[in-house]
Amino acid sequence: MLSFLIWIIVFILCWPLALLALVLYPIVWLLLLPFRLIGITVDAVFELLRAILFLPARIFGAKPR
Known part of the structure; x- marks a missing residue:
């Protein structure tokens, strides 16, 4: 019974926050x-x-890791 009352209290307090x-x-x-x-x-x-800076290395054959 106590858990049901707590559930009702939480429901009453939280639905305005949910709508907000x-x-x-x-x-x-x-x-x-x-x-x-x-x-x-x-x-x-x-x-x-980054692509512009690494373009010379890619042209000369460096392979990305």
Whole structure:
């Protein structure tokens, strides 16, 4: 009986948090989208620089590990 009462109390306390998370998740995702795009762009720039720096070694026959 005690576990059932605890379950009821948790249900009463947590459903507003679950609804709040359900509503706020898309908003937070949209706010963080530009930072994710910046991260992808920076990663692509670093990969391009790495490819440019290693191009002479690849031309002269060095094999990647």
